[in-house]
Amino acid sequence: MICPIHPGKKINVICIEPHGCQKKLCSECQYYHGGDTKQYLPFQRVLNKLKLKSEEFQLYKQQLKEKFTFPDLIKQIDYQLIGVWKDLRESFQKINEGIEDQDIIYLNLMNSGLSPSEYSYSDLEILINILQTDELNNWNKSKSHYFNQSQQATLMLKSEVEKLQQFITEQFQGVLAYKKQQEYDGFLDAKSKSTKTKCQIIYTKFNEIQYKCNGEILQTIIIYDLLNKPQIIKNLDVLKHVHWKGELGNDYKKVGLWTAEWMDTKQIVSCGSYSQNGMKYGYWIEMVKDYFQEMNLLEVGEYVNNLRQGTWKYCYNFEYMYQF
Ligand SMILES: [Zn+2]
Ligand SMILES: [Zn+2]
Structure with missing residues:
Protein backbone atom coordinates (compact mmCIF):
# COMPACT_ATOMS: atom_id res chain seq x y z
CA MET A 1 0.00 0.00 0.00
CA ILE A 2 1.37 3.36 -1.08
CA CYS A 3 1.27 6.39 1.24
CA PRO A 4 -1.29 8.95 -0.02
CA ILE A 5 0.82 11.80 1.40
CA HIS A 6 4.25 10.65 0.20
CA PRO A 7 3.97 9.20 -3.31
CA GLY A 8 6.22 6.22 -3.96
CA LYS A 9 6.61 5.43 -0.26
CA LYS A 10 5.18 2.22 1.09
CA ILE A 11 3.07 2.20 4.22
CA ASN A 12 4.77 -0.30 6.48
CA VAL A 13 4.02 0.48 10.11
CA ILE A 14 1.04 1.09 12.34
CA CYS A 15 1.06 3.56 15.20
CA ILE A 16 -0.56 1.97 18.24
CA GLU A 17 -0.75 5.09 20.42
CA PRO A 18 -4.37 5.98 21.15
CA HIS A 19 -4.03 9.63 20.11
CA GLY A 20 -6.16 9.76 16.99
CA CYS A 21 -3.42 9.94 14.36
CA GLN A 22 -3.70 8.48 10.86
CA LYS A 23 -2.33 5.13 12.22
CA LYS A 24 -1.04 3.87 8.84
CA LEU A 25 2.41 5.37 8.28
CA CYS A 26 5.19 5.24 5.71
CA SER A 27 8.82 5.78 6.73
CA GLU A 28 8.53 9.50 6.00
CA CYS A 29 5.23 9.83 7.89
CA GLN A 30 6.99 8.11 10.76
CA TYR A 31 9.78 10.68 10.68
CA TYR A 32 7.33 13.59 10.96
CA HIS A 33 5.11 11.76 13.42
CA GLY A 34 8.02 11.39 15.87
CA GLY A 35 7.58 9.76 19.25
CA ASP A 36 8.91 6.53 20.66
CA THR A 37 9.87 3.70 18.27
CA LYS A 38 7.95 1.28 20.53
CA GLN A 39 4.69 2.80 19.37
CA TYR A 40 5.26 1.60 15.78
CA LEU A 41 4.39 -1.92 14.78
CA PRO A 42 5.65 -3.24 11.42
CA PHE A 43 2.91 -4.86 9.34
CA GLN A 44 4.43 -8.33 9.59
CA ARG A 45 4.49 -8.13 13.39
CA VAL A 46 0.85 -7.04 13.41
CA LEU A 47 -0.04 -10.08 11.31
CA ASN A 48 2.00 -12.43 13.50
CA LYS A 49 0.44 -11.06 16.66
CA LEU A 50 -3.06 -11.35 15.20
CA LYS A 51 -2.37 -14.94 14.22
CA LEU A 52 -1.31 -15.79 17.77
CA LYS A 53 -4.38 -14.06 19.21
CA SER A 54 -6.61 -15.89 16.79
CA GLU A 55 -5.09 -19.26 17.75
CA GLU A 56 -5.58 -18.52 21.45
CA PHE A 57 -9.15 -17.45 20.74
CA GLN A 58 -9.90 -20.62 18.78
CA LEU A 59 -8.41 -22.76 21.53
CA TYR A 60 -10.62 -21.17 24.16
CA LYS A 61 -13.62 -21.47 21.87
CA GLN A 62 -12.91 -25.19 21.55
CA GLN A 63 -12.43 -25.59 25.31
CA LEU A 64 -15.79 -23.95 25.99
CA LYS A 65 -17.42 -26.14 23.40
CA GLU A 66 -16.11 -29.23 25.17
CA LYS A 67 -17.08 -27.93 28.59
CA PHE A 68 -20.61 -26.83 27.77
CA THR A 69 -22.66 -29.41 25.97
CA PHE A 70 -25.99 -27.61 26.12
CA PRO A 71 -26.46 -27.25 22.34
CA ASP A 72 -26.25 -31.06 22.11
CA LEU A 73 -28.54 -31.39 25.11
CA ILE A 74 -31.13 -29.19 23.43
CA LYS A 75 -31.05 -31.44 20.36
CA GLN A 76 -31.32 -34.47 22.62
CA ILE A 77 -34.38 -33.03 24.40
CA ASP A 78 -35.85 -32.31 21.01
CA TYR A 79 -35.49 -35.95 19.92
CA GLN A 80 -36.72 -37.18 23.30
CA LEU A 81 -39.87 -35.09 23.19
CA ILE A 82 -40.61 -35.71 19.54
CA GLY A 83 -39.79 -39.44 19.83
CA VAL A 84 -41.90 -40.19 22.87
CA TRP A 85 -44.79 -38.14 21.52
CA LYS A 86 -44.65 -39.82 18.12
CA ASP A 87 -44.78 -43.30 19.72
CA LEU A 88 -47.67 -42.31 21.91
CA ARG A 89 -49.65 -40.62 19.16
CA GLU A 90 -49.23 -43.62 16.84
CA SER A 91 -50.21 -46.07 19.59
CA PHE A 92 -53.38 -44.17 20.42
CA GLN A 93 -54.18 -44.08 16.73
CA LYS A 94 -53.67 -47.86 16.45
CA ILE A 95 -56.04 -48.49 19.37
CA ASN A 96 -58.65 -46.24 17.81
CA GLU A 97 -58.29 -47.88 14.41
CA GLY A 98 -58.50 -51.37 15.96
CA ILE A 99 -61.82 -50.52 17.61
CA GLU A 100 -63.11 -49.00 14.39
CA ASP A 101 -62.05 -52.14 12.44
CA GLN A 102 -64.02 -54.38 14.78
CA ASP A 103 -67.09 -52.12 14.43
CA ILE A 104 -66.81 -52.34 10.65
CA ILE A 105 -66.60 -56.15 10.76
CA TYR A 106 -69.86 -56.30 12.71
CA LEU A 107 -71.60 -53.68 10.56
CA ASN A 108 -70.54 -55.32 7.29
CA LEU A 109 -71.75 -58.71 8.43
CA MET A 110 -75.12 -57.32 9.49
CA ASN A 111 -75.66 -55.13 6.41
CA SER A 112 -74.13 -57.24 3.65
CA GLY A 113 -77.53 -58.08 2.10
CA LEU A 114 -76.25 -61.59 1.34
CA SER A 115 -78.41 -64.63 1.83
CA PRO A 116 -77.23 -66.81 4.77
CA SER A 117 -76.04 -69.48 2.34
CA GLU A 118 -73.46 -67.08 0.90
CA TYR A 119 -71.64 -66.46 4.23
CA SER A 120 -68.44 -68.29 5.07
CA TYR A 121 -68.50 -70.71 7.95
CA SER A 122 -66.65 -68.41 10.36
CA ASP A 123 -68.80 -65.40 9.40
CA LEU A 124 -71.92 -67.43 10.05
CA GLU A 125 -70.57 -68.32 13.47
CA ILE A 126 -70.22 -64.62 14.32
CA LEU A 127 -73.67 -63.88 12.90
CA ILE A 128 -75.23 -66.54 15.07
CA ASN A 129 -73.41 -65.11 18.08
CA ILE A 130 -74.77 -61.66 17.24
CA LEU A 131 -78.28 -63.05 17.04
CA GLN A 132 -78.22 -65.53 19.89
CA THR A 133 -75.73 -64.17 22.46
CA ASP A 134 -74.65 -60.90 24.08
CA GLU A 135 -71.86 -60.53 21.50
CA LEU A 136 -72.73 -56.91 20.55
CA ASN A 137 -73.54 -55.80 24.09
CA ASN A 138 -70.27 -57.25 25.31
CA TRP A 139 -68.39 -55.51 22.53
CA ASN A 140 -70.14 -52.20 23.29
CA LYS A 141 -69.23 -52.58 26.93
CA SER A 142 -65.56 -53.27 26.30
CA LYS A 143 -65.44 -50.54 23.65
CA SER A 144 -66.67 -48.03 26.21
CA HIS A 145 -64.03 -49.32 28.62
CA TYR A 146 -61.22 -48.85 26.06
CA PHE A 147 -62.46 -45.37 25.20
CA ASN A 148 -62.63 -44.50 28.85
CA GLN A 149 -59.05 -45.65 29.45
CA SER A 150 -57.74 -43.81 26.42
CA GLN A 151 -59.57 -40.67 27.47
CA GLN A 152 -58.16 -40.84 31.00
CA ALA A 153 -54.65 -41.36 29.71
CA THR A 154 -54.99 -38.45 27.29
CA LEU A 155 -56.36 -36.11 29.96
CA MET A 156 -53.51 -37.06 32.28
CA LEU A 157 -51.01 -36.39 29.53
CA LYS A 158 -52.65 -33.07 28.70
CA SER A 159 -52.42 -31.93 32.29
CA GLU A 160 -48.74 -32.95 32.52
CA VAL A 161 -47.95 -31.15 29.27
CA GLU A 162 -49.68 -28.05 30.61
CA LYS A 163 -47.53 -28.26 33.74
CA LEU A 164 -44.40 -28.48 31.60
CA GLN A 165 -45.63 -25.60 29.47
CA GLN A 166 -46.23 -23.50 32.58
CA PHE A 167 -42.82 -24.42 33.96
CA ILE A 168 -41.17 -23.34 30.72
CA THR A 169 -43.06 -20.05 30.47
CA GLU A 170 -42.29 -19.21 34.10
CA GLN A 171 -38.68 -20.35 34.33
CA PHE A 172 -37.50 -19.35 30.89
CA GLN A 173 -39.09 -15.93 30.56
CA GLY A 174 -35.79 -14.35 29.68
CA VAL A 175 -34.89 -16.98 27.11
CA LEU A 176 -38.34 -16.86 25.55
CA ALA A 177 -38.11 -13.08 25.34
CA TYR A 178 -35.60 -13.55 22.52
CA LYS A 179 -38.24 -14.87 20.21
CA LYS A 180 -40.63 -12.00 20.25
CA GLN A 181 -40.29 -8.31 20.61
CA GLN A 182 -41.64 -7.16 23.94
CA GLU A 183 -44.05 -4.28 24.10
CA TYR A 184 -45.35 -2.44 27.09
CA ASP A 185 -47.18 0.74 28.04
CA GLY A 186 -44.95 3.42 29.45
CA PHE A 187 -45.60 7.05 30.33
CA LEU A 188 -43.55 10.09 29.39
CA ASP A 189 -43.08 11.28 32.96
CA ALA A 190 -44.74 10.91 36.35
CA LYS A 191 -46.95 13.97 35.77
CA SER A 192 -48.53 12.57 32.63
CA LYS A 193 -48.90 9.07 33.94
CA SER A 194 -52.37 8.60 32.50
CA THR A 195 -51.14 9.09 28.94
CA LYS A 196 -49.83 5.75 27.85
CA THR A 197 -47.03 5.47 25.34
CA LYS A 198 -46.11 2.23 23.58
CA CYS A 199 -42.54 1.11 24.23
CA GLN A 200 -40.53 -1.77 22.83
CA ILE A 201 -37.66 -3.80 24.16
CA ILE A 202 -35.59 -4.81 21.17
CA TYR A 203 -32.71 -7.25 21.11
CA THR A 204 -30.01 -5.72 18.95
CA LYS A 205 -27.62 -8.56 19.80
CA PHE A 206 -28.13 -11.63 21.90
CA ASN A 207 -26.90 -9.71 24.94
CA GLU A 208 -27.82 -6.15 24.10
CA ILE A 209 -31.25 -4.60 24.34
CA GLN A 210 -32.64 -1.24 23.43
CA TYR A 211 -35.59 0.46 25.04
CA LYS A 212 -37.37 2.24 22.25
CA CYS A 213 -40.30 4.59 22.25
CA ASN A 214 -41.78 6.57 19.35
CA GLY A 215 -38.76 5.64 17.27
CA GLU A 216 -36.35 7.07 19.83
CA ILE A 217 -33.80 4.84 21.54
CA LEU A 218 -34.07 5.73 25.21
CA GLN A 219 -31.47 3.37 26.56
CA THR A 220 -29.16 0.62 25.38
CA ILE A 221 -27.94 -1.91 27.90
CA ILE A 222 -25.85 -5.05 27.94
CA ILE A 223 -27.65 -7.86 29.70
CA TYR A 224 -25.86 -10.50 31.72
CA ASP A 225 -28.89 -12.38 32.98
CA LEU A 226 -30.11 -14.37 30.01
CA LEU A 227 -32.66 -16.34 32.03
CA ASN A 228 -34.79 -13.51 33.37
CA LYS A 229 -36.81 -11.01 31.40
CA PRO A 230 -35.27 -7.57 30.98
CA GLN A 231 -36.56 -5.08 33.51
CA ILE A 232 -39.54 -3.05 32.38
CA ILE A 233 -39.09 0.64 33.19
CA LYS A 234 -42.36 2.45 32.58
CA ASN A 235 -41.26 5.95 33.53
CA LEU A 236 -39.67 6.98 30.25
CA ASP A 237 -38.18 10.12 31.74
CA VAL A 238 -36.24 7.96 34.19
CA LEU A 239 -35.40 5.44 31.47
CA LYS A 240 -33.95 8.17 29.31
CA HIS A 241 -32.07 10.26 31.87
CA VAL A 242 -30.93 7.99 34.67
CA HIS A 243 -27.53 6.46 34.27
CA TRP A 244 -26.26 3.82 36.70
CA LYS A 266 -25.31 15.21 37.32
CA GLN A 267 -27.50 14.93 40.40
CA ILE A 268 -27.34 11.60 42.22
CA VAL A 269 -30.82 10.15 42.43
CA SER A 270 -30.14 6.68 43.84
CA CYS A 271 -27.30 5.12 45.73
CA GLY A 272 -26.54 2.03 47.78
CA SER A 273 -24.52 -1.16 48.07
CA TYR A 274 -24.77 -4.68 46.73
CA SER A 275 -23.32 -7.69 48.53
CA GLN A 276 -20.89 -10.13 46.86
CA ASN A 277 -23.83 -12.17 45.62
CA GLY A 278 -25.65 -9.22 44.14
CA MET A 279 -28.14 -8.47 46.96
CA LYS A 280 -28.99 -4.95 48.09
CA TYR A 281 -27.99 -4.36 51.69
CA GLY A 282 -27.57 -1.53 54.19
CA TYR A 283 -28.89 1.98 53.67
CA TRP A 284 -30.14 2.86 50.25
CA ILE A 285 -31.50 6.02 48.80
CA GLU A 286 -33.83 5.52 45.87
CA MET A 287 -36.12 7.46 43.60
CA VAL A 288 -39.77 7.24 44.60
CA LYS A 289 -41.98 5.12 42.37
CA ASP A 290 -43.32 8.08 40.39
CA TYR A 291 -40.14 10.09 40.40
CA PHE A 292 -39.83 13.26 38.40
CA GLN A 293 -36.82 15.47 38.23
CA GLU A 294 -38.25 18.88 39.21
CA MET A 295 -39.53 17.53 42.50
CA ASN A 296 -36.56 15.18 43.09
CA LEU A 297 -38.39 13.17 45.74
CA LEU A 298 -36.28 10.34 47.09
CA GLU A 299 -36.76 7.62 49.67
CA VAL A 300 -34.25 6.42 52.19
CA GLY A 301 -34.25 3.22 54.21
CA GLU A 302 -32.59 -0.10 54.79
CA TYR A 303 -32.24 -3.25 52.74
CA VAL A 304 -31.60 -6.70 54.17
CA ASN A 305 -31.06 -9.51 51.66
CA ASN A 306 -32.45 -7.47 48.80
CA LEU A 307 -35.69 -6.70 50.71
CA ARG A 308 -36.75 -3.39 52.19
CA GLN A 309 -36.82 -3.40 55.99
CA GLY A 310 -38.36 -1.10 58.60
CA THR A 311 -39.68 2.35 57.79
CA TRP A 312 -38.55 4.24 54.77
CA LYS A 313 -38.52 8.05 54.84
CA TYR A 314 -39.01 10.56 52.07
CA CYS A 315 -36.36 13.15 51.43
CA TYR A 316 -35.73 15.83 48.84
CA ASN A 317 -32.03 15.97 49.09
CA PHE A 318 -29.38 13.36 48.65
CA GLU A 319 -27.35 14.80 51.58
CA TYR A 320 -30.08 13.57 53.90
CA MET A 321 -28.63 10.12 53.68
CA TYR A 322 -25.59 11.10 55.68
CA GLN A 323 -27.62 12.09 58.72
CA PHE A 324 -27.84 8.43 59.69
ZN1 LIG B 1 0.26 8.05 16.03
ZN1 LIG C 1 3.74 8.95 4.35
Whole structure:
Protein backbone atom coordinates (compact mmCIF):
# COMPACT_ATOMS: atom_id res chain seq x y z
CA MET A 1 0.00 0.00 0.00
CA ILE A 2 1.37 3.36 -1.08
CA CYS A 3 1.27 6.39 1.24
CA PRO A 4 -1.29 8.95 -0.02
CA ILE A 5 0.82 11.80 1.40
CA HIS A 6 4.25 10.65 0.20
CA PRO A 7 3.97 9.20 -3.31
CA GLY A 8 6.22 6.22 -3.96
CA LYS A 9 6.61 5.43 -0.26
CA LYS A 10 5.18 2.22 1.09
CA ILE A 11 3.07 2.20 4.22
CA ASN A 12 4.77 -0.30 6.48
CA VAL A 13 4.02 0.48 10.11
CA ILE A 14 1.04 1.09 12.34
CA CYS A 15 1.06 3.56 15.20
CA ILE A 16 -0.56 1.97 18.24
CA GLU A 17 -0.75 5.09 20.42
CA PRO A 18 -4.37 5.98 21.15
CA HIS A 19 -4.03 9.63 20.11
CA GLY A 20 -6.16 9.76 16.99
CA CYS A 21 -3.42 9.94 14.36
CA GLN A 22 -3.70 8.48 10.86
CA LYS A 23 -2.33 5.13 12.22
CA LYS A 24 -1.04 3.87 8.84
CA LEU A 25 2.41 5.37 8.28
CA CYS A 26 5.19 5.24 5.71
CA SER A 27 8.82 5.78 6.73
CA GLU A 28 8.53 9.50 6.00
CA CYS A 29 5.23 9.83 7.89
CA GLN A 30 6.99 8.11 10.76
CA TYR A 31 9.78 10.68 10.68
CA TYR A 32 7.33 13.59 10.96
CA HIS A 33 5.11 11.76 13.42
CA GLY A 34 8.02 11.39 15.87
CA GLY A 35 7.58 9.76 19.25
CA ASP A 36 8.91 6.53 20.66
CA THR A 37 9.87 3.70 18.27
CA LYS A 38 7.95 1.28 20.53
CA GLN A 39 4.69 2.80 19.37
CA TYR A 40 5.26 1.60 15.78
CA LEU A 41 4.39 -1.92 14.78
CA PRO A 42 5.65 -3.24 11.42
CA PHE A 43 2.91 -4.86 9.34
CA GLN A 44 4.43 -8.33 9.59
CA ARG A 45 4.49 -8.13 13.39
CA VAL A 46 0.85 -7.04 13.41
CA LEU A 47 -0.04 -10.08 11.31
CA ASN A 48 2.00 -12.43 13.50
CA LYS A 49 0.44 -11.06 16.66
CA LEU A 50 -3.06 -11.35 15.20
CA LYS A 51 -2.37 -14.94 14.22
CA LEU A 52 -1.31 -15.79 17.77
CA LYS A 53 -4.38 -14.06 19.21
CA SER A 54 -6.61 -15.89 16.79
CA GLU A 55 -5.09 -19.26 17.75
CA GLU A 56 -5.58 -18.52 21.45
CA PHE A 57 -9.15 -17.45 20.74
CA GLN A 58 -9.90 -20.62 18.78
CA LEU A 59 -8.41 -22.76 21.53
CA TYR A 60 -10.62 -21.17 24.16
CA LYS A 61 -13.62 -21.47 21.87
CA GLN A 62 -12.91 -25.19 21.55
CA GLN A 63 -12.43 -25.59 25.31
CA LEU A 64 -15.79 -23.95 25.99
CA LYS A 65 -17.42 -26.14 23.40
CA GLU A 66 -16.11 -29.23 25.17
CA LYS A 67 -17.08 -27.93 28.59
CA PHE A 68 -20.61 -26.83 27.77
CA THR A 69 -22.66 -29.41 25.97
CA PHE A 70 -25.99 -27.61 26.12
CA PRO A 71 -26.46 -27.25 22.34
CA ASP A 72 -26.25 -31.06 22.11
CA LEU A 73 -28.54 -31.39 25.11
CA ILE A 74 -31.13 -29.19 23.43
CA LYS A 75 -31.05 -31.44 20.36
CA GLN A 76 -31.32 -34.47 22.62
CA ILE A 77 -34.38 -33.03 24.40
CA ASP A 78 -35.85 -32.31 21.01
CA TYR A 79 -35.49 -35.95 19.92
CA GLN A 80 -36.72 -37.18 23.30
CA LEU A 81 -39.87 -35.09 23.19
CA ILE A 82 -40.61 -35.71 19.54
CA GLY A 83 -39.79 -39.44 19.83
CA VAL A 84 -41.90 -40.19 22.87
CA TRP A 85 -44.79 -38.14 21.52
CA LYS A 86 -44.65 -39.82 18.12
CA ASP A 87 -44.78 -43.30 19.72
CA LEU A 88 -47.67 -42.31 21.91
CA ARG A 89 -49.65 -40.62 19.16
CA GLU A 90 -49.23 -43.62 16.84
CA SER A 91 -50.21 -46.07 19.59
CA PHE A 92 -53.38 -44.17 20.42
CA GLN A 93 -54.18 -44.08 16.73
CA LYS A 94 -53.67 -47.86 16.45
CA ILE A 95 -56.04 -48.49 19.37
CA ASN A 96 -58.65 -46.24 17.81
CA GLU A 97 -58.29 -47.88 14.41
CA GLY A 98 -58.50 -51.37 15.96
CA ILE A 99 -61.82 -50.52 17.61
CA GLU A 100 -63.11 -49.00 14.39
CA ASP A 101 -62.05 -52.14 12.44
CA GLN A 102 -64.02 -54.38 14.78
CA ASP A 103 -67.09 -52.12 14.43
CA ILE A 104 -66.81 -52.34 10.65
CA ILE A 105 -66.60 -56.15 10.76
CA TYR A 106 -69.86 -56.30 12.71
CA LEU A 107 -71.60 -53.68 10.56
CA ASN A 108 -70.54 -55.32 7.29
CA LEU A 109 -71.75 -58.71 8.43
CA MET A 110 -75.12 -57.32 9.49
CA ASN A 111 -75.66 -55.13 6.41
CA SER A 112 -74.13 -57.24 3.65
CA GLY A 113 -77.53 -58.08 2.10
CA LEU A 114 -76.25 -61.59 1.34
CA SER A 115 -78.41 -64.63 1.83
CA PRO A 116 -77.23 -66.81 4.77
CA SER A 117 -76.04 -69.48 2.34
CA GLU A 118 -73.46 -67.08 0.90
CA TYR A 119 -71.64 -66.46 4.23
CA SER A 120 -68.44 -68.29 5.07
CA TYR A 121 -68.50 -70.71 7.95
CA SER A 122 -66.65 -68.41 10.36
CA ASP A 123 -68.80 -65.40 9.40
CA LEU A 124 -71.92 -67.43 10.05
CA GLU A 125 -70.57 -68.32 13.47
CA ILE A 126 -70.22 -64.62 14.32
CA LEU A 127 -73.67 -63.88 12.90
CA ILE A 128 -75.23 -66.54 15.07
CA ASN A 129 -73.41 -65.11 18.08
CA ILE A 130 -74.77 -61.66 17.24
CA LEU A 131 -78.28 -63.05 17.04
CA GLN A 132 -78.22 -65.53 19.89
CA THR A 133 -75.73 -64.17 22.46
CA ASP A 134 -74.65 -60.90 24.08
CA GLU A 135 -71.86 -60.53 21.50
CA LEU A 136 -72.73 -56.91 20.55
CA ASN A 137 -73.54 -55.80 24.09
CA ASN A 138 -70.27 -57.25 25.31
CA TRP A 139 -68.39 -55.51 22.53
CA ASN A 140 -70.14 -52.20 23.29
CA LYS A 141 -69.23 -52.58 26.93
CA SER A 142 -65.56 -53.27 26.30
CA LYS A 143 -65.44 -50.54 23.65
CA SER A 144 -66.67 -48.03 26.21
CA HIS A 145 -64.03 -49.32 28.62
CA TYR A 146 -61.22 -48.85 26.06
CA PHE A 147 -62.46 -45.37 25.20
CA ASN A 148 -62.63 -44.50 28.85
CA GLN A 149 -59.05 -45.65 29.45
CA SER A 150 -57.74 -43.81 26.42
CA GLN A 151 -59.57 -40.67 27.47
CA GLN A 152 -58.16 -40.84 31.00
CA ALA A 153 -54.65 -41.36 29.71
CA THR A 154 -54.99 -38.45 27.29
CA LEU A 155 -56.36 -36.11 29.96
CA MET A 156 -53.51 -37.06 32.28
CA LEU A 157 -51.01 -36.39 29.53
CA LYS A 158 -52.65 -33.07 28.70
CA SER A 159 -52.42 -31.93 32.29
CA GLU A 160 -48.74 -32.95 32.52
CA VAL A 161 -47.95 -31.15 29.27
CA GLU A 162 -49.68 -28.05 30.61
CA LYS A 163 -47.53 -28.26 33.74
CA LEU A 164 -44.40 -28.48 31.60
CA GLN A 165 -45.63 -25.60 29.47
CA GLN A 166 -46.23 -23.50 32.58
CA PHE A 167 -42.82 -24.42 33.96
CA ILE A 168 -41.17 -23.34 30.72
CA THR A 169 -43.06 -20.05 30.47
CA GLU A 170 -42.29 -19.21 34.10
CA GLN A 171 -38.68 -20.35 34.33
CA PHE A 172 -37.50 -19.35 30.89
CA GLN A 173 -39.09 -15.93 30.56
CA GLY A 174 -35.79 -14.35 29.68
CA VAL A 175 -34.89 -16.98 27.11
CA LEU A 176 -38.34 -16.86 25.55
CA ALA A 177 -38.11 -13.08 25.34
CA TYR A 178 -35.60 -13.55 22.52
CA LYS A 179 -38.24 -14.87 20.21
CA LYS A 180 -40.63 -12.00 20.25
CA GLN A 181 -40.29 -8.31 20.61
CA GLN A 182 -41.64 -7.16 23.94
CA GLU A 183 -44.05 -4.28 24.10
CA TYR A 184 -45.35 -2.44 27.09
CA ASP A 185 -47.18 0.74 28.04
CA GLY A 186 -44.95 3.42 29.45
CA PHE A 187 -45.60 7.05 30.33
CA LEU A 188 -43.55 10.09 29.39
CA ASP A 189 -43.08 11.28 32.96
CA ALA A 190 -44.74 10.91 36.35
CA LYS A 191 -46.95 13.97 35.77
CA SER A 192 -48.53 12.57 32.63
CA LYS A 193 -48.90 9.07 33.94
CA SER A 194 -52.37 8.60 32.50
CA THR A 195 -51.14 9.09 28.94
CA LYS A 196 -49.83 5.75 27.85
CA THR A 197 -47.03 5.47 25.34
CA LYS A 198 -46.11 2.23 23.58
CA CYS A 199 -42.54 1.11 24.23
CA GLN A 200 -40.53 -1.77 22.83
CA ILE A 201 -37.66 -3.80 24.16
CA ILE A 202 -35.59 -4.81 21.17
CA TYR A 203 -32.71 -7.25 21.11
CA THR A 204 -30.01 -5.72 18.95
CA LYS A 205 -27.62 -8.56 19.80
CA PHE A 206 -28.13 -11.63 21.90
CA ASN A 207 -26.90 -9.71 24.94
CA GLU A 208 -27.82 -6.15 24.10
CA ILE A 209 -31.25 -4.60 24.34
CA GLN A 210 -32.64 -1.24 23.43
CA TYR A 211 -35.59 0.46 25.04
CA LYS A 212 -37.37 2.24 22.25
CA CYS A 213 -40.30 4.59 22.25
CA ASN A 214 -41.78 6.57 19.35
CA GLY A 215 -38.76 5.64 17.27
CA GLU A 216 -36.35 7.07 19.83
CA ILE A 217 -33.80 4.84 21.54
CA LEU A 218 -34.07 5.73 25.21
CA GLN A 219 -31.47 3.37 26.56
CA THR A 220 -29.16 0.62 25.38
CA ILE A 221 -27.94 -1.91 27.90
CA ILE A 222 -25.85 -5.05 27.94
CA ILE A 223 -27.65 -7.86 29.70
CA TYR A 224 -25.86 -10.50 31.72
CA ASP A 225 -28.89 -12.38 32.98
CA LEU A 226 -30.11 -14.37 30.01
CA LEU A 227 -32.66 -16.34 32.03
CA ASN A 228 -34.79 -13.51 33.37
CA LYS A 229 -36.81 -11.01 31.40
CA PRO A 230 -35.27 -7.57 30.98
CA GLN A 231 -36.56 -5.08 33.51
CA ILE A 232 -39.54 -3.05 32.38
CA ILE A 233 -39.09 0.64 33.19
CA LYS A 234 -42.36 2.45 32.58
CA ASN A 235 -41.26 5.95 33.53
CA LEU A 236 -39.67 6.98 30.25
CA ASP A 237 -38.18 10.12 31.74
CA VAL A 238 -36.24 7.96 34.19
CA LEU A 239 -35.40 5.44 31.47
CA LYS A 240 -33.95 8.17 29.31
CA HIS A 241 -32.07 10.26 31.87
CA VAL A 242 -30.93 7.99 34.67
CA HIS A 243 -27.53 6.46 34.27
CA TRP A 244 -26.26 3.82 36.70
CA LYS A 245 -22.62 3.42 37.64
CA GLY A 246 -21.04 0.60 39.59
CA GLU A 247 -19.06 -2.60 39.39
CA LEU A 248 -19.96 -6.12 38.38
CA GLY A 249 -18.59 -9.13 40.22
CA ASN A 250 -17.08 -12.27 38.70
CA ASP A 251 -20.47 -13.70 37.83
CA TYR A 252 -21.60 -10.33 36.44
CA LYS A 253 -23.81 -9.56 39.41
CA LYS A 254 -23.79 -6.02 40.73
CA VAL A 255 -21.40 -5.68 43.67
CA GLY A 256 -20.28 -2.82 45.91
CA LEU A 257 -21.48 0.74 45.63
CA TRP A 258 -23.85 1.65 42.81
CA THR A 259 -25.05 5.14 42.06
CA ALA A 260 -27.59 6.51 39.65
CA GLU A 261 -27.12 9.93 38.18
CA TRP A 262 -29.61 12.17 36.39
CA MET A 263 -27.50 12.73 33.31
CA ASP A 264 -28.33 16.38 32.51
CA THR A 265 -27.88 17.72 36.03
CA LYS A 266 -25.31 15.21 37.32
CA GLN A 267 -27.50 14.93 40.40
CA ILE A 268 -27.34 11.60 42.22
CA VAL A 269 -30.82 10.15 42.43
CA SER A 270 -30.14 6.68 43.84
CA CYS A 271 -27.30 5.12 45.73
CA GLY A 272 -26.54 2.03 47.78
CA SER A 273 -24.52 -1.16 48.07
CA TYR A 274 -24.77 -4.68 46.73
CA SER A 275 -23.32 -7.69 48.53
CA GLN A 276 -20.89 -10.13 46.86
CA ASN A 277 -23.83 -12.17 45.62
CA GLY A 278 -25.65 -9.22 44.14
CA MET A 279 -28.14 -8.47 46.96
CA LYS A 280 -28.99 -4.95 48.09
CA TYR A 281 -27.99 -4.36 51.69
CA GLY A 282 -27.57 -1.53 54.19
CA TYR A 283 -28.89 1.98 53.67
CA TRP A 284 -30.14 2.86 50.25
CA ILE A 285 -31.50 6.02 48.80
CA GLU A 286 -33.83 5.52 45.87
CA MET A 287 -36.12 7.46 43.60
CA VAL A 288 -39.77 7.24 44.60
CA LYS A 289 -41.98 5.12 42.37
CA ASP A 290 -43.32 8.08 40.39
CA TYR A 291 -40.14 10.09 40.40
CA PHE A 292 -39.83 13.26 38.40
CA GLN A 293 -36.82 15.47 38.23
CA GLU A 294 -38.25 18.88 39.21
CA MET A 295 -39.53 17.53 42.50
CA ASN A 296 -36.56 15.18 43.09
CA LEU A 297 -38.39 13.17 45.74
CA LEU A 298 -36.28 10.34 47.09
CA GLU A 299 -36.76 7.62 49.67
CA VAL A 300 -34.25 6.42 52.19
CA GLY A 301 -34.25 3.22 54.21
CA GLU A 302 -32.59 -0.10 54.79
CA TYR A 303 -32.24 -3.25 52.74
CA VAL A 304 -31.60 -6.70 54.17
CA ASN A 305 -31.06 -9.51 51.66
CA ASN A 306 -32.45 -7.47 48.80
CA LEU A 307 -35.69 -6.70 50.71
CA ARG A 308 -36.75 -3.39 52.19
CA GLN A 309 -36.82 -3.40 55.99
CA GLY A 310 -38.36 -1.10 58.60
CA THR A 311 -39.68 2.35 57.79
CA TRP A 312 -38.55 4.24 54.77
CA LYS A 313 -38.52 8.05 54.84
CA TYR A 314 -39.01 10.56 52.07
CA CYS A 315 -36.36 13.15 51.43
CA TYR A 316 -35.73 15.83 48.84
CA ASN A 317 -32.03 15.97 49.09
CA PHE A 318 -29.38 13.36 48.65
CA GLU A 319 -27.35 14.80 51.58
CA TYR A 320 -30.08 13.57 53.90
CA MET A 321 -28.63 10.12 53.68
CA TYR A 322 -25.59 11.10 55.68
CA GLN A 323 -27.62 12.09 58.72
CA PHE A 324 -27.84 8.43 59.69
ZN1 LIG B 1 0.26 8.05 16.03
ZN1 LIG C 1 3.74 8.95 4.35
